[in-house]
Structures are given as structure tokens and as C-alpha cells.
Amino acid sequence: MKISPSKIISLLFFIFSGFYLYTAHQIQVFTFDENAAFNAKTFPIYLGYAGLIFSALYVLLPETRPSNVDLTVLDYKKTITLVILMILYGLTILRVGYFLSTSIFLVLSYIVLGERKWLWIFLLSFPFVAIFMYLLHGLLNIYLRDPFLQYIGVMG
Amino acid sequence: MIEGILIGLETAFSLKNLMMVMIGCFAGTIIGMLPGLGPMTAIALMIPITYGFEPSTGLILMAGVYYGAVFGGSTSSILINAPGIPGTVATSFDGYPMAQQGKAGKALAIAAYSSFAGGTIAAIFLLIAAPSLSKVSLAFRSPDYFGLMILGLTAVSAFSAKGHFLKAMMMVVLGLMLASVGQDTLSDIPRFTFQNMNLSDGISFVLVVMATFAMSEALTIIFKANDPTRVAKQISLSQLGSIKLNKVETKKMVTTIPRSSVLGFIIGVLPGAGSTIASFLAYGMERNFVDDEEKQKFGKGSVNGLAAPETANNAACSGSFVPLLTLGIPGSGTTAVMLGALLGFGIQPGPRLYQTNPEIFWSVIMSMYIGMVILLILNLPLIPYIARVLATPRTFLIPLILFFSVTGIYLMSFNNFDIYMMIGIAVVATILRLYDFPMPPLILAFVLGGLMEENLRRSLLISDGSWNFLWDRPLTIAILVLIIVIVAWQMIKTLKKQGK
Numbered sequence: 001m002k003i004s005p006s007k008i009i010s011l012l013f014f015i016f017s018g019f020y021l022y023t024a025h026q027i028q029v030f031t032f033d034e035n036a037a038f039n040a041k042t043f044p045i046y047l048g049y050a051g052l053i054f055s056a057l058y059v060l061l062p063e064t065r066p067s068n069v070d071l072t073v074l075d076y077k078k079t080i081t082l083v084i085l086m087i088l089y090g091l092t093i094l095r096v097g098y099f100l101s102t103s104i105f106l107v108l109s110y111i112v113l114g115e116r117k118w119l120w121i122f123l124l125s126f127p128f129v130a131i132f133m134y135l136l137h138g139l140l141n142i143y144l145r146d147p148f149l150q151y152i153g154v155m156g
Numbered sequence: 157m158i159e160g161i162l163i164g165l166e167t168a169f170s171l172k173n174l175m176m177v178m179i180g181c182f183a184g185t186i187i188g189m190l191p192g193l194g195p196m197t198a199i200a201l202m203i204p205i206t207y208g209f210e211p212s213t214g215l216i217l218m219a220g221v222y223y224g225a226v227f228g229g230s231t232s233s234i235l236i237n238a239p240g241i242p243g244t245v246a247t248s249f250d251g252y253p254m255a256q257q258g259k260a261g262k263a264l265a266i267a268a269y270s271s272f273a274g275g276t277i278a279a280i281f282l283l284i285a286a287p288s289l290s291k292v293s294l295a296f297r298s299p300d301y302f303g304l305m306i307l308g309l310t311a312v313s314a315f316s317a318k319g320h321f322l323k324a325m326m327m328v329v330l331g332l333m334l335a336s337v338g339q340d341t342l343s344d345i346p347r348f349t350f351q352n353m354n355l356s357d358g359i360s361f362v363l364v365v366m367a368t369f370a371m372s373e374a375l376t377i378i379f380k381a382n383d384p385t386r387v388a389k390q391i392s393l394s395q396l397g398s399i400k401l402n403k404v405e406t407k408k409m410v411t412t413i414p415r416s417s418v419l420g421f422i423i424g425v426l427p428g429a430g431s432t433i434a435s436f437l438a439y440g441m442e443r444n445f446v447d448d449e450e451k452q453k454f455g456k457g458s459v460n461g462l463a464a465p466e467t468a469n470n471a472a473c474s475g476s477f478v479p480l481l482t483l484g485i486p487g488s489g490t491t492a493v494m495l496g497a498l499l500g501f502g503i504q505p506g507p508r509l510y511q512t513n514p515e516i517f518w519s520v521i522m523s524m525y526i527g528m529v530i531l532l533i534l535n536l537p538l539i540p541y542i543a544r545v546l547a548t549p550r551t552f553l554i555p556l557i558l559f560f561s562v563t564g565i566y567l568m569s570f571n572n573f574d575i576y577m578m579i580g581i582a583v584v585a586t587i588l589r590l591y592d593f594p595m596p597p598l599i600l601a602f603v604l605g606g607l608m609e610e611n612l613r614r615s616l617l618i619s620d621g622s623w624n625f626l627w628d629r630p631l632t633i634a635i636l637v638l639i640i641v642i643v644a645w646q647m648i649k650t651l652k653k654q655g656k
Contacts, residue, residue, distance in 0.1 A: 006323070006591045013326055020333055020348075027347050037621030040340035040347060043609040047336065051329045058322045064653040065319045067592040075381040082378060083583060086558060090575035093566060102559060109555030113378070124552055132563075142208070142567060 006067055007059050014055035021048025081112045097146030103129045160510075161283070164518025168526055173216050176209075177523050180220020181530045186545050187221075188228025190553065195225035196596070197373055199493045200365040201557075203500070204564035211501035212516050216523040218494055223275070223527040226431065226473055230267045230466060235260060235543060243431030243472070246439040246465035253457040261397035261539075266405070266459060267466045268536045270413060274467030275528040277417035278424070278474035282521055285425075286510070289482040293507040296483070298614035299625040303635035304485050305608045310642050311426070312488065313597045315433060319653075321646040324597045327588075331598035334359055335605025342613070354573040361496040363574055364602050366561045367581035368595045374557040375586040377550060399536065405459050408450075412442055412463040420468030424475020426487065431469035431476075438468030474524060480505055481517060485604070489596030492603045499603075 003011075024044035033039040085108055092101040106125040115121060136142040137155075149155035167173060180202070187198035198221045206214030229244035234251035247267060254263035296304070313324030337348045338358025349355040376382075401409075416438040423434035442464035443454050454461045479487045484506030486492040498505050503513060510517050561582075565574050585595060619625040627633050 006593075009588065009591060009593070010323075010326065013330070017329070023348060027345060029345060030343060033343065036617075037619075038613045038616045040343050040345040042616070043612060044333075044336050044347060047329055047332050051326070051333065054322055054325045054329060058326065061322075061650075064650050065592075067320075067590075069590055073381060074379055076379075079375055079379045079586075082375065082554075082558070083579060086562065086579050087576065089562060090572050090579065093562075093575070094570075094572055098566075102563070105562075106555050106559055109558065110551055113551040113554060115549065115551035120552070124556070136567070144567075145570065 004063060004066055005069070006063065010055045010058040014052060014059065017048055017051025017055060020051060021045065024048050078112060082109060085109055085112065094145060095147065097148040097150075098144045099129055099133055099146055100148045160287075160514045160518045161522070163515050164520075164522040167212050167515045167519035168216065168522035173213055173519070173523065174526070176213055176217040177220040177526050178530055178534065180217045180222075181224035181227075181527050181534070184221035184224020184226075185228040185231070185531070185542055186224075188225030189232045189542070189545055190228075190548070193370075193373055193557070194229065195222050195490050196365070196493055196599070197369045197557075198222070198225040199490065199497070200362070200369050201560050201564065203362050203365070203493075203497050204567050206497065207500065207568070211498070211503055211513075212519045214497065214501060215494070215516060215520050218497060219520055219523050220527045220530075222473065222490060222494075223470070223524065223531060226469060227268070227271060227531050230271065230469075231264060231539060231543060232546060234263045234267060236546060243435055243469040244465075245432070246435040247462065247469075249439065249455055249465075250453075250458045250461035253455065254462065257457055258397055259457070261399040262401065262405075263457075263462060264539050265399040265401060265536065266409065266462050268532055269401070270409060270416075270463040270466035271470040272528050272532045273409075273413045274417045274420055274470040275474060276525065277414065278421045278471035279521065279525045279528070281417075281421045281471075282474050282477060282524075285478055286481050286517070286521065289478060290507045290510040293482050296507070296631070297629065298611045298618070299629060299632045300635060301483075301485070302608060302611040302615055303626070303632050303639070304483060305604050305611065307635050307639050307642075308479075308485050308487060309597065309601055309604065310639050312600050313594075314642050314646055319649075320592050320594065321650070323591075323593045327593055327595065327598040328601040331601025332605045332608070334364060334598075335602045336609070341606065341610065352573075354571065354577075359577070360565070360568065360574065361500065361603065362568055363565050363578050364581060365493055365496065365599060366564055367578045368585040368598060370557055371561045371578065371582035372585035372589060372595070374554045374561075375582060376589055378554055379586060379590070382550075408459045409463045411445075412460050413467050415445070416442065416464045416467035417471045420471025421475040423468070424472030424487075425478045431472040431488075434468040434472035434475075435465035438464040470528075477520070477524075481509060481520070482507060484509070484607070486600060489599050492596070492600040496599075496603045 024041050024047070027041040027044065029039045029041060085105055089101055089105040103125045106129070107121055110121045110124070133144060137144050146155050168177075183202070184195070184198050187193050187201065188195060199218050202218055202221050206217055209217070226243060230247045230251070233244040233248035234255050237248050237252040251263045251267060254260070309328045313321055313328055335358070337355055339346050339356055346356055419438050419441060420431075420434040423437060424431065439461060442460050443451060446458075446460050450458060450460055476486075476488045476491050479485050480491045480495060484495070484504060486495045495505060503509070503516060561578070562575055565578050568574075589595065615625040616622075619628070625632065626636055
């Protein structure tokens with residue numbers, strides 16, 4: 001038996017709803033609130049049941065409009081690389097600083113997506129981020145932590 | 157009302173706010189023009205910037221972005237047959253054939269004049285309808301609000317899901333589940349935080365919008381190996397022909413615009429219907445109104461066929477502000493994003509907004525009109541230049557969208573955890589989008605989650621834990637009947653398809 005990806009997603013949502021419902025029941029409410037008409041866990045419990053019902057209906061009922069996706073044409077390599085780059089960007093943004101991490105993220109992303117116009121790659125990374133930072137930091141007074149720029153003495 | 161209008165005019169016509177409308181229209185046009193990126197993405201990208209502004213200024217900027225994005229969507233529909241937003245799909249039916257006949261300038265002018273006229277008529281309706289509806293909505297109680305929210309979520313799921321009603325309902329539940337993370341508003345009891353301090357304040361609205369729209373749309377373009385700029389590279393974007401209309405064309409528009417405006421506004425007011433349905437209905441209606449000779453031209457470059465959906469989608473945009481401003485309940489994904497932004501400013505839209513924050517209420521309405529004027533006098537002549545954005549390579553476009561998304565959330569929290577959570581939600585949203593799980597119901601549910609729980613809490617406490625509150629008042633019953641009708645209609649549609 002072949003099960004469609006939409007049904008697999010619905011099945012996962014069913015499991016997730018079950019977990020959500022279990023966690024909702026574990027919410028600690030105040031003793032005087034336990035038998036109240038409404039407490040902190042009432043709404044989440046309803047949501048848990050709603051999730052179970054809708055996902056179960058989707059899994060059990062026949063699909064009227066199945067989503068046809070050709071998995072062979074999807075670009076996994078570039079998408080996964082971009083996601084990894086974003087994670088690394090998130091990892092370095094506080095430690096290295098906004099300027100360097102953002103510029104390097106942009107350069108690497110352009111290259112990963114196949115761009116080879118080096119002048120544009122440069123202009124739309126380091127100078128672009130510098131101007132953007134000036135707008136935020138200099139004009140809008142939004143403080144951006146940047147250990148790298150502090151280290152080289154550009155930022156106070 | 158006159159006093160309110162004057163306050164609105166004063167606020168909207170301040171130099172700063174005029175600048176914001178111009179910037180908003182311009183930025184919105186550029187983002188809306190890019191296929192795959194709609195008004196929700198455009199507004200989402202603006203939210204972090206607006207948090208530094210006064211509420212009225214921030215809202216004026218977002219309203220400008222909204223209209224600009226709708227206008228930009230029409231431009232890409234006409235020039236490259238790639239609608240930037242679903243609301244402009246019907247525009248491409250006759251706009252693109254006109255462009256192929258060498259009348260791209262004319263098609264863009266018809267779209268701009270129709271949008272302007274539709275928006276103007278709808279703004280007048282809004283001006284009249286909103287204060288009256290505000291007074292009526294004061295009669296609404298918690299059970300009615302709870303019912304209205306369920307109605308809005310059901311309607312959005314029914315209309316926006318394109319036959320995937322159950323998938324949309326799952327997204328509604330997921331949105332509500334995400335909204336339930338964090339401390340309970342009344343008792344401060346932590347829920348679903350798993351002892352993680354980063355989750356105690358809940359998940360940020362901007363984070364969810366950025367992840368499910370801006371970031372996930374960018375990832376989807378890469379994942380599906382789409383190049384939205386491919387067609388744009390094959391045509392000349394600088395030579396679009398004359399934008400002048402002759403008498404016959406003007407006459408055709410004069411008859412089309414009023415009826416499409418009325419239809420668009422009414423559809424826009426209905427929860428969930430929005431500009432897409434308005435534009436398709438207006439196109440269909442116009443086809444029935446015109447003579448046989450004009451009917452033959454539909455789909456081949458008809459002036460009426462282009463003017464009708466363009467008028468209706470702009471009128472619907474104004475109409476969608478009615479439930480937001482009067483009831484505090486958004487009727488569409490885009491107005492849900494705006495509601496989230498309003499809540500971020502500490503403003504609770506609803507019937508009392510008209511009295512408590514008249515400057516916001518009226519300045520938003522006024523700025524809509526100013527936005528229309530700016531789109532007409534500024535964007536139309538500049539279209540040959542702005543249209544070059546369509547040829548921006550995706551190799552530059554996608555990283556810049558990702559950069560703006562990450563920066564947006566970083567500026568709000570200065571926290572790595574939020575960045576990781578945004579990436580995680582974006583990846584899940586990309587997979588869900590691939591299999592037609594719609595995102596607007598999720599956003600609407602996420603925004604309404606807190607309000608819904610609050611109204612259910614009040615209703616249940618008043619009725620001592622009984623669900624009788626659902627049929628205690630005629631108004632609640634009427635709302636309940638509407639919900640049942642929508643669900644039954646969806647079930648009948650599904651059963652009919654299974655029968656085939």
C-alpha cells in the first residue's frame with residue numbers, strides 16, 4: 001500500500017497533536033483553579049483534540065485533490081546548503097559580529113546559488129552591509145553588537 | 157466624523173507620514189512585483205523597521221506597502237504573465253495578451269487607473285461604513301467575538317485552501333498551538349516552554365510571519381528550482397509603449413469601474429474572501445455585462461476584462477480593513493499581519509479604536525487614499541524603470557530576502573535562539589507548502605489565538621462552564637449558522653468530488 005506524502009504529514013501532525021494534548025494535561029494549574037470552568041490548560045486541551053480530529057479525518061478519508069510533487073526535480077543540495085549557511089550565520093552573528101557574519105553569509109549564499117559576477121558579489125555584501133549598518137546604527141540608533149568591528153577599532 | 161477626518165488628514169499629511177506612504181508604495185511595488193513574493197512578505201519585512209516609529213506612522217508605511225505590493229503584482233501579471241500575488245491572477249487573463257500585442261504601457265495604465273478608481277470608491281465606502289459598523293459592533297459580546305473568530309478562521313480555510321479544507325484546518329490548529337506557547341496571560345503559568353527561558357514570552361509574531369512567508373517563500377523558490385526572473389530576461393522592460401488611453405477605452409472603463417468597485421468592496425468585507433475571489437468574480441461578472449463583440453475579446457486583451465479584476469482587487473483590499481478596524485478581527489492573511497503589528501504597538505483594534513485612537517483609525521483610511529494617488533502619479537510613469545526589478549537574478553534576490561529575514565528577527569531580540577527557531581519553522585513551512593498546506597490560515601490563527609482564548613475564557617466563566625453561550629444570543633446563533641453552512645458546503649463539495 002502506497003501512502004501519500006500529505007497523509008504522512010497528517011499522520012505526523014496526529015502524533016504531534018497527541019504529544020501536545022499529553023503536555024497540555026501536564027500543565028500545572030493553581031489548586032484553587034483546578035475545578036474552575038476555565039484554567040490555563042482548558043484551551044490547549046481543546047486544541048489537542050481538534051488537532052487529533054482534523055489529522056485523523058485527513059488520514060482516514062480518501063484524498064480528493066492529491067498534491068503531486070515531482071521529487072526528482074527538487075534542488076535538495078542548494079536548499080540544504082542555504083539552511084546550513086543560515087544556521088552558521090545564526091551561530092556567528094553574536095560571537096563574530098553583525099558586519100563580518102552577514103557579509104560572509106551573503107557572499108557564500110550568492111556563490112552557492114551559482115552567481116559568479118565577483119564585482120556584484122562584493123558590492124552586495126561588504127559595502128552593502130556597511131551602509132545598512134550605518135542606517136541602523138548611525139541613523140536609527142539601533143545598537144548592533146559587533147566584537148570584530150570593536151576589535152579593529154571601527155566601533156566604540 | 158468630520159473632526160476625525162481632519163485629525164486623519166493632519167496626521168497623514170505630515171511630512172514624515174507622506175514620506176512613509178511614498179517609501180511604502182515604492183518598496184511594496186518592488187517586492188510585490190517579484191513573483192512568489194506577495195503583500196504578506198512585503199509587510200512582514202517592514203514590521204521590524206516600523207517598531208521604531210509611532211503607531212500611526214508604522215501603520216501608514218504598512219498600508220503603503222500593501223497597496224504598492226498589489227500594484228506590483230499587477231505589473232508582473234501584465235508584463236511577464238507571472239502574478240506576484242493570487243489577487244492579480246485574473247489581471248493576467250487580458251493584461252498579458254495586451255502586452256504581447258505591444259500595448260504593455262496601455263495595459264499598465266488601465267490597471268493603474270482602475271486600481272486608483274476602485275481604491276478611491278472603496279475608500280469612500282470605508283469612510284462611511286467603518287464608523288457605522290464600529291457603533292454596531294459595540295453590541296458584540298465575548299461569545300459573539302469567539303464565534304466571529306471561528307467564522308473568520310473557517311472562512312479563510314474554506315476560501316484560501318483551494319480545495320484543501322482539512323489541510324487548512326490543520327494549519328489553523330497548528331497556528332493556535334504555536335500561539336499557546338508561553339505564559340498564560342491571566343495566571344502567568346508557563347505552558348509548552350519545556351523550562352526554556354527563551355519560550356516564556358511565547359513565540360514572536362514577527363518570527364512566525366517571517367519564517368512562514370519571507371523565508372519559506374525564498375526557500376521554496378530554490379527548492380523547486382524556479383527562476384521567476386527567467387521570462388523577464390526575454391522581454392524588453394524599458395520599451396512598454398504609450399500609456400495614453402483613447403476615448404473608447406476610457407468609456408469602457410467608466411462603465412466597468414463602479415460595478416466592480418461595489419462587488420470588490422463587499423467581497424473584501426467578508427471574512428476570508430479577499431482580493432483573489434473579488435477579482436475572479438468581477439472578471440466573470442463583467443463578461444456577463446458586456447456585449448457579444450466585447451465578450452469575444454475576453455482573454456485576448458479586453459479593456460473591460462483587465463479593468464474589472466484590477467478595480468475589484470483594490471476595492472477588496474480596502475474592504476478587508478473594515479472587519480479589522482471595526483471588530484479587531486482580520487478577514488485575510490494580510491490584515492492578520494497588520495493586526496499583529498498593531499498589537500505589537502500596544503493597540504487593540506476593535507469598535508473602540510474609533511474613539512480611543514481616532515488619529516490611527518482615520519490616518520490609516522486617509523493614507524490609503526494618499527497611497528492610491530502616489531501609485532498613480534509616481535509609480536505609473538516610473539514603471540519602465542521599476543519593471544527592471546523583474547530581471548533581478550534570483551542568485552542575488554534570495555540571499556537578500558534571507559538576510560532581511562534574519563536581520564529582522566535579530567534586531568528584535570538579539571538572540572540566536574530566535575534565529576534557529578525561525579529557520580526551523582521556515583524549513584517545516586517549506587515542506588508544508590510543497591504539499592499544499594496553506595500558510596494564511598496558520599498566521600490568522602496565530603494572531604487570533606490569544607484573543608480567542610480570552611473570549612472563550614470570559615464566555616465559559618459567564619455561563620459557568622456550560623457551552624450554552626453558543627445559543628444564548630441570536631447574534632451568536634447567526635454566526636454559528638454561518639460556520640455550519642461553510643463547513644457543510646465544504647463537506648458537500650468533497651463528497652461530490654469523491655462521487656465523480
